[in-house]
Amino acid sequence: MLQGWLASLLLVLVVSFSQPVHASKEMTQQEVERWLQSQVVLQKVDDFLLLVEQDDTDGLKFALNRLALPQQEVARFLLLKHIEDNERILSPKMAIFVQGQKSLPPTYTMLERGDGYEFSIPAFNYPAISARLIKRWNSDQKTLEFILQAESEQLVLRDWLSEGSDYERKIREDLLVKEFDSLSPKANAFISQQLTDTNITEWLPSTRVLVRMAQVNEDAALYDLLWKMRADYHSQVELERLASLSSPFAQQQIMAAARNPSLKRQAITELAQITPLPNEVKTFLVTRMTKVEDASFVASQLAQNGHGGWVRDVLSTNSQVKASLVLQALSN
Structure with missing residues (x-):
């Protein structure tokens, strides 16, 4: 008797666990398009967008859950x-609601066909949109925190750019480069x-950060720090940008x-390409031609850019x- 009961229980468990937790239903591409254009769903x-504006997440959840499938999934996706x-700014409550959509498994799928392959994808992929929205919201929060700390004069640049993992530091660098020009003058x-009012011997931000700060401020002191650093791609590109400006x-x-x-x-190559040569640049290049290590290269660059006659005048x-x-x- 006991053995029979155990066998029955085992059979029930096997059947229960063999059932899929979430059975998907396939749609054709045409069906998906029809649902996306349904005036009732739209x-x-x-x-629902009115509820978003009112920040009524409880009402929004209730209204969505009342919809039958597949209207419910279509509505989640379109919302x-x-x-x-429209890059709507999410309130903290609405961000929690959006985050919750990522954990709701889609019921409907459609076949994606290509050259030699075929696989199922969600017909209304609202979890993917949810993930992107939350990523953007997190970025917006970091931006707001940076601006508030800077504007309240609480941001210690060295600590802020040095703490955390490599990934976190990279995110902060990206943020500073992107938002530095939006800060108030103060x-x-x-x-x-x-950076400029202290004796820095142990730490400087990356050249990428320093380039952006120097660009925004047109600050000779920041550029002076940049040129003292080990040259890399960012400082080289900044030289090219400066050359394109043609300003004193x-x-x-x-x-x-x-x-x-x-x-x-x-x-030197960038300076030699300036036409006509400003007096200050001429003085600089003449000084360079008095140095054994620079004279030949400077003269060659000037000659290549049509300044050979001026170089001969300098010689005389x-x-x-x-x-x-x-x-x-000059003879080469």
Whole structure:
């Protein structure tokens, strides 16, 4: 008797656990399109958007759950898609609601066909939209926190950019680069002076961060720090950008960058391309032609950019220029 009861129980358990927890139903592409264009569902979504504006998450959940399938899934998808497409700002309550949609498994699928493959995808993929919205919301929260800390003069740049994992530090760098120009002059100065008003010997932000801060402020002190750092892609691209501006300030920074051995040749090349050559740039290049290590390269770059005649004039009036090296460069 006991054995029979145990056998029956085992059979029930096997049957129960062998049943899928969530059975999907397949739709054709045409059916999906018809549902997405259903005027009844679209009207419901308009009603739900009013609840979003009112921040009524309880009412929204109740209204959605009252819908029968597949209208319910279509409405969830269209509602979240509208929020995403229109970049609506989510309140904390609404963010929790959106987060909850990610854990609701879609019932309806459709076949995705390609060259030699076929697989099922959600017909109304609201969990994917939910994930993107929450990612954006988290980013918005970090942005708000950064701005509030900067504006209240509570942000310690070194700590803020140094703490956490590599990924967290990268996110903060991205945030500063993106939002630095949106800060008030007061907040901007508070952050910038943490670099320019102290003797920094142990720490500087990355060149990417320093480039952005220097760009926004057009601050010679920030550029001075940048040119002292090890040159990389970001400092090289910034040199190119400065060269495209043709302003006296930009030209001064290119000349300053030449003090960095790794940037010197690029800086000289950019300066040699200026036409006509400003007096300050001429003075700088003449000084470089008095140095054994630079004379040949400077003269060569100037000649390639149509300034050979001016270089010959310099030779005839300045005895400090390394004449033999310059003449050899001009003859090549």
